Amino acid sequence: MKITHVEVHPIDVPPADPPFSWRRGLSGSAPTGDGAVLRIGTDEGAEGVAVFARPGAAVTLRDLVDRVFRDELVGADPYQREWLWHRVWELDRIHELPLPTLGLIDIALWDLAARVQGQPVWQLLGGFRDAIPAYASTTTFATTEEFLDVADQCLALGYRGIKLHAWGDARRDAALCQALRDHVGPDVPLMYDGSAGFDLPDAIFLGKALAEADYLWYEEPMREFSISAYQRLAESVTVPLLVGETSDGAHMNSADFIRSGAATFGVRAGTTLRGGITGAMRTAHLADAFRLRAEVHGSDIPNHHLCMAISNTTYYESLVTSTTVVRERHVDDQGLVHAPTGPGIALPLDYGYGPELRAFVEQPR
DSSP: OOEEEEEEEEEBOOOOSSOOBOSTTSOOSOSSOOEEEEEEEETTSOEEEEEEOSTTHHHHHHHHIIIIIHHHHTTSOTTOHHHHHHHHHHHHHHHOOOGGGTTHHHHHHHHHHHHHHTSBHHHHTTOOOSEEEEEEEEOBOSSHHHHHHHHHHHHHTTOSOEEEEOOSOHHHHHHHHHHHHHHHOTTSOEEEEOTTOOOHHHHHHHHHHHHHTTOSEEEOOSOTTOHHHHHHHHHHOOSOEEEOSSSSOHHHHHHHHHHHTOOSSEEEEOTTTTTHHHHHHHHHHHHHHTTOEEEEOOOSHHHHHHHHHOTTOOOEEEEEOSSSOOOOTTBOTTSEEEOOOSSBOOBOTTSBOOGGGGGGBOOOO
């Protein structure tokens, strides 16, 4: 079997309604939807797809396919995923590929292989579970009272834990984290994501507050370029650190975080920022060798499959973007996410596709 065509299909991604915010200094939700699907086909009719749904996705992906990816892929064996994964990293050395594009080819090739086998990707990966608890991962709301009300709604809907994305003010965020702990009591798992908003002194201050409030993990308080800063943080706080989410390098970068002693809870694994499924699985196996967690980042469908395949992940991350909480459709009333059943990976149900892609779209439960 040989790859014969590599296509880019622009798609409509509905903007968030209502729009949402992140911490100060970061852009909020995009005002208009934009996305693209990478479609890889073969001489035997087997095909696989991967979705790219970030601002500018269609223009970016078409340029990369026309200028770099198509020449690399046409004529290649689609089952040689390891070889092609390495080739993408070689190409990155010259082209400095946007981080979310490093795994798109890999995701499409895993989708293709699983469709040929008539299995969901998580089973092709070996499979570890058929359900996992979900936590509610907030966007940033205006007041403490809004955060507490959202937490109440999430717990009533069945979510098994709450993760805060707050304002990016160390003292205000620390007060919010303590208020949430006081509000929900000692038994609800709580997590905090700093979205890389702090320097080391403020990260230490906030980390000590999180430890006092018994938070399960402390995620990405600083940009991840300085592993030595994270090492200093780990030496200064007792709240467990979850690291290695956005910095380039997949398992290679994660290895240095672990070796430094900074990954006291674990590392991030996910298809979007860790080099697709292959990069995420390498990261998870590396962490497992050190008896650390590899927490799957993001609630898109490839990461849904990863949650079912990785033994050392704890939760599915489900984004909550409004003060009126609507439970994500993949999460049931017990706060569980169940394994996909269809072949391949599947494209998200709620995007706008042309007829040529509808056979790849997930089926509603």
